Amino acid sequence: MSCEINIEATLFCGQSFAWTEEGGQYTAVLGDRVVCFDAQSLPSLLKEDKELAAYFDNDYDYPGAEKYLSLLDPHLERYIAEYRGLRILRQDPWEVLVSFILSQNNSIKRIRGLYRRLNETYGSEMAPGLYTFPRPEQLARADEDALRALGLGFRAPYVLDAVDQHRLLETIENLDDELGSLQLQRIAGVGPKVASCILLFGFGRRDVFPLDVWMKRIMSNLYPDKDPSFFSPHGGLAQQYLFHGYRDEYGRR
DNA sequence: GGCCAGGAGGCCT
DNA sequence: AGGCCTCATGGC
Numbered sequence: 001m002s003c004e005i006n007i008e009a010t011l012f013c014g015q016s017f018a019w020t021e022e023g024g025q026y027t028a029v030l031g032d033r034v035v036c037f038d039a040q041s042l043p044s045l046l047k048e049d050k051e052l053a054a055y056f057d058n059d060y061d062y063p064g065a066e067k068y069l070s071l072l073d074p075h076l077e078r079y080i081a082e083y084r085g086l087r088i089l090r091q092d093p094w095e096v097l098v099s100f101i102l103s104q105n106n107s108i109k110r111i112r113g114l115y116r117r118l119n120e121t122y123g124s125e126m127a128p129g130l131y132t133f134p135r136p137e138q139l140a141r142a143d144e145d146a147l148r149a150l151g152l153g154f155r156a157p158y159v160l161d162a163v164d165q166h167r168l169l170e171t172i173e174n175l176d177d178e179l180g181s182l183q184l185q186r187i188a189g190v191g192p193k194v195a196s197c198i199l200l201f202g203f204g205r206r207d208v209f210p211l212d213v214w215m216k217r218i219m220s221n222l223y224p225d226k227d228p229s230f231f232s233p234h235g236g237l238a239q240q241y242l243f244h245g246y247r248d249e250y251g252r253r
Numbered sequence: 254g255g256c257c258a259g260g261a262g263g264c265c266t
Numbered sequence: 267a268g269g270c271c272t273c274a275t276g277g278c
Contacts (some may be wrong), residue, residue: 014262020266021265100262103262104261104262104263104264105260105261105262105263105264105270105271105272106261106262106263106271106272106273107260107261107262107274107275108261108262109273109274110261110272110273110274111262111275121275148271149269151270151272151273152263152271152272153270153272154264154269154270154271155270155271156271158258158264188264188265189263189264190264191264191265192263192264192265193262193263193264194264205264210262212262212263213261213262213263214262215262225258243262246267247262255278256277256278257276257277258275258276258277258278259275259276259277260273260274260275260276261267261272261273261274261275262271264269264276265268265270266267266268266269266277
């Protein structure tokens with residue numbers, strides 16, 4: 001599918017904390033690869049780079065999904081018209097697990113800071129100032145005090161439990177959404193919301209609909225008589241548009 | 254501008 | 267139902 005991607009919304013709406021933008025250049029370390037592009041070069045890059053194409057979920061029919069959701073409901077129609085091109089990134093499950101443990105009771109800005117300090121402290125430097133997200137074995141060098149010193153607070157022991165149980169991620173692929181969620185919730189600091197983010201952003205479960213305080217607010221204000229199944233089979237994409245659109249309209253960044 | 258409370262994209266006990 | 271680390275944020 002070659003179609004327009006809303007790069008800003010996709011990379012900075014809170015799915016991933018890996019990206020930086022400077023002078024029109026978007027940069028991140030994906031796995032152990034430094035990836036850098038500008039808005040103009042992305043489409044051609046996706047054609048020749050299968051790995052990056054998979055990361056951007058480039059084979060999925062987004063125009064079709066956008067059309068479906070636009071016809072489903074006027075709120076979505078408006079938000080999709082405004083933010084068209086939002087993608088659900090297919091990220092590394094381990095990175096998503098830890099990132100979203102960090103996200104609880106926290107703001108995007110602070111999450112980015114914690115994420116960066118984890119990389120700088122426990123990751124590998126691929127280029128000057130550019131670090132990988134630490135693998136479980138690397139993060140295993142940490143103890144609770146060290147993680148608290150980085151500012152993780154009460155999330156520090158949760159991350160350590162995630163390190164201990166990281167092999168559990170290998171079992172998720174074979175489970176359906178509901179069982180996968182329950183399995184993920186065996187990790188400390190992972191409840192229903194964090195589990196749904198891991199399934200959506202780390203395992204490509206496109207119908208999962210993370211329900212955080214904002215989404216609960218949106219559901220009760222805009223869809224008082226509906227539940228997330230209303231958006232099926234595009235729950236995840238609907239959630240992203242609603243979250244992004246509603247917060248831009250009524251909330252803060 | 255600086256200071257200070259309450260809140261932040263949940264989860265645990 | 268309350269507490270939790272920490273700090274960016276908004277209200278004085």
